[in-house]
Amino acid sequence: MARKPLIAGNWKMNLNHLEAIALVQKIAFSLPAKYFDKVDVTVIPPFTDIRSVQTLVEGDKLLLTYGAQDVSAQDSGAYTGEISGSMLAKLGCTFVVVGHSERRTLHGEDNDTVLAKTKAALKNGLTPIVCIGEGLDIREAGEHVAYNVEQLRGSLAGLSAEDVAKVVIAYEPVWAIGTGRVASAADAQEVCAAIRATLGELASPDVASGVRVLYGGSVNAKNVGEIVGQTDVDGALVGGASLKADEFATLSAIAAGGPLP
Numbered sequence: 001m002a003r004k005p006l007i008a009g010n011w012k013m014n015l016n017h018l019e020a021i022a023l024v025q026k027i028a029f030s031l032p033a034k035y036f037d038k039v040d041v042t043v044i045p046p047f048t049d050i051r052s053v054q055t056l057v058e059g060d061k062l063l064l065t066y067g068a069q070d071v072s073a074q075d076s077g078a079y080t081g082e083i084s085g086s087m088l089a090k091l092g093c094t095f096v097v098v099g100h101s102e103r104r105t106l107h108g109e110d111n112d113t114v115l116a117k118t119k120a121a122l123k124n125g126l127t128p129i130v131c132i133g134e135g136l137d138i139r140e141a142g143e144h145v146a147y148n149v150e151q152l153r154g155s156l157a158g159l160s161a162e163d164v165a166k167v168v169i170a171y172e173p174v175w176a177i178g179t180g181r182v183a184s185a186a187d188a189q190e191v192c193a194a195i196r197a198t199l200g201e202l203a204s205p206d207v208a209s210g211v212r213v214l215y216g217g218s219v220n221a222k223n224v225g226e227i228v229g230q231t232d233v234d235g236a237l238v239g240g241a242s243l244k245a246d247e248f249a250t251l252s253a254i255a256a257g258g259p260l261p
C-alpha cells in the first residue's frame with residue numbers, strides 16, 4: 001500500500017501564540033500547494049498556541065494540519081492541568097503525540113498510560129502519533145529491536161485491527177533526540193521494519209502496510225532525504241529543525257520528493 005509521507009514538527013515547549021502564528025505563516029508561504037499532494041505536513045505547538053494556529057489555518061485555508069503534544073487519558077472532570085481529547089478535536093486538531101520519550105522519562109508515563117492516551121485520542125477522532133524508542137544503554141547492548149517491539153506491544157495492547165490502522169508510530173531513539181546524533185538510515189530502517197512486522201502481528205499484514213512509521217531524532221534538511229528514502233520509514237517527527245521555517249519547509253519538500261522551494 002502506498003503510504004504518503006508525514007512530516008510532523010514537534011515544537012515542544014517553544015513559541016508563544018504570536019510566535020506560532022508567525023512561524024506557521026512563514027512555513028505556509030515557503031511551501032506552495034503542489035507539495036501537499038505528496039507529503040502531509042503538520043505542526044505540533046504547545047496547547048496555548050493551538051487556537052491561534054486554528055484561526056490562521058482555517059482563515060487562510062492552509063493545507064498544513066496541526067495537533068497537540070499530549071492528551072489526557074480522561075474524558076473530563078477533576079484533573080487539574082489536563083486537556084481532553086474532545087477539547088483538542090473541537091480545536092480542529094488532526095494529530096496528538098502520545099508517549100514522547102520526554103513524557104515517558106520526565107513525567108513517568110508508562111505503556112499503560114500511553115495506551116490509555118492512545119485510546120482517548122482515537123475515541124475523539126484524533127490520530128495518535130505513538131512514540132517509542134530506546135535509550136543509549138539498550139542500543140549499546142544490542143537489544144534495541146526487542147525493546148522497541150515490546151514498547152510498541154505495550155502501547156497498543158488490545159487495540160482492534162481497525163484502531164491499529166488509524167495510528168501513526170514514531171520511532172525516536174532517545175540518544176538521538178536533541179543531541180545532533182542522528183541514527184543512520186540503516187538503524188532507522190531496522191527498527192521501523194520491526195515495528196511494521198509487529199503491527200502485522202497485532203492487526204494484519206494488510207493493516208501494517210498502510211500504517212505510517214516515522215523516524216525522529218536530530219532530523220534536519222541534510223539528513224531527511226536518506227532517512228525517508230528507507231522502505232519502512234514514512235516521514236519524520238522533527239524537533240529543533242521544525243522551529244525554523246525555511247529548514248522545515250525544505251525538509252518537507254525533500255520528503256515530498258522535491259523540488260526544493
Ligand SMILES: O=C(CO)COP(=O)(O)O
Nearest residue numbers: 010177178217218239240
Ligand atoms: O523529539 C523529537 C521530536 O519529537 C526530536 O527532537 P530533535 O529533532 O530536536 O532531535
